Amino acid sequence: MNRRLGWFLGAGLLVALVLAGVVSNFASSHPDGLESVIHQGCEFNEDDEIIGGECVAQQAEDHELANSPFADYGLAGVDNAFLGTAVSGVLGVLVTFAVGAGLFWLVRRRGPAGATANAPDSDGAAGSR
Amino acid sequence: MSELALHISNGIINGPVSAAFGAVAIVGLAIALARGRADLDDRLAPMAGLVAAFIFAAQMLNFAVLPGVSGHLLGGALAAILVGPWIGAACVATVLVIQALLFADGGITALGLNVTNMALLGTAAGYLLVAALLRVLPRNLTGLGITAFVASVVSVSVAAQGFVLQYLLGGTTDFAGGIGALAVAMAGPHALIGIGEGIIAAATVVTVAKVRPDLVYALRRFRSAPARAQAAVPAGGAA
Numbered sequence: 001m002n003r004r005l006g007w008f009l010g011a012g013l014l015v016a017l018v019l020a021g022v023v024s025n026f027a028s029s030h031p032d033g034l035e036s037v038i039h040q041g042c043e044f045n046e047d048d049e050i051i052g053g054e055c056v057a058q059q060a061e062d063h064e065l066a067n068s069p070f071a072d073y074g075l076a077g078v079d080n081a082f083l084g085t086a087v088s089g090v091l092g093v094l095v096t097f098a099v100g101a102g103l104f105w106l107v108r109r110r111g112p113a114g115a116t117a118n119a120p121d122s123d124g125a126a127g128s129r
Numbered sequence: 130m131s132e133l134a135l136h137i138s139n140g141i142i143n144g145p146v147s148a149a150f151g152a153v154a155i156v157g158l159a160i161a162l163a164r165g166r167a168d169l170d171d172r173l174a175p176m177a178g179l180v181a182a183f184i185f186a187a188q189m190l191n192f193a194v195l196p197g198v199s200g201h202l203l204g205g206a207l208a209a210i211l212v213g214p215w216i217g218a219a220c221v222a223t224v225l226v227i228q229a230l231l232f233a234d235g236g237i238t239a240l241g242l243n244v245t246n247m248a249l250l251g252t253a254a255g256y257l258l259v260a261a262l263l264r265v266l267p268r269n270l271t272g273l274g275i276t277a278f279v280a281s282v283v284s285v286s287v288a289a290q291g292f293v294l295q296y297l298l299g300g301t302t303d304f305a306g307g308i309g310a311l312a313v314a315m316a317g318p319h320a321l322i323g324i325g326e327g328i329i330a331a332a333t334v335v336t337v338a339k340v341r342p343d344l345v346y347a348l349r350r351f352r353s354a355p356a357r358a359q360a361a362v363p364a365g366g367a368a
Contacts, residue, residue, distance in 0.1 A: 024186075027189060037314045109170055
């Protein structure tokens, strides 16, 4: 990995961290497309609990990890929603990058040291270009 | 009930059908990783990690599409353009697994359903459009932007209908009006979500193509030398 790629990755990560850590607090809190469809036919109270009617979401069960510290992009024990979302967003971006880059690094095609995209396949893997 | 639920939760689709799609997801991802390994060099591996992280961030940004209804990026078309269909599918799946395990978003028993819709169907549909459009549209940033936009709209719509298929096979209640009404109810908002996603995806890939056209998989694949020279011109001119 050369330095120019390092700068690009750093800048990209910074954008993702700002989006997830800051901008996310200004996101719409209305149900998304799927959720609104499975809510059709039911009535809800202010806590978003079903109080009547019939809808798909009636059968929805709690998440297996509903009580985990970062459930629903919050922070358990912290009432400040802004802080909870920011911490969850930053953590999520970092974990996703670490897991993704780590996984892809482990399964990557091994070329010669310092290989670039133009390097020939040394291990005989089927080249795609 | 959760405040920010983005994906299919537990209990909506019955156990056997959820398990069957879990198997579909595992087989699909195994194929994607095996095929994608040929693309995955020292440069694409960290780039794919960044694409996954960016999709995670973008999925937190719900935007309004109708009164009382929001939507967020799914990311299949975006990932397919930036890192290719195979690794792109793995990127979206990585995001979904982390959301389910760390943020209790999208049931764990429903993970196979969500991965099938968004990572497999969404990325595959998006990539088919990309492969077709990049061959016919003008070889410039506008063509790339239009490609990202249209591929995103189709990708989101296909992913949404994936849920309809799953509901037909294993829905735990009856949707008022039947499965046809469910398909229509899903199609409307998700067409609008696709438009929002298309704008985000087009802006993202055009930005990357201006800065580092060599990092855009779809440009390497379908527009090797001439497109790179053209795409590099605005970057040089703007600097």
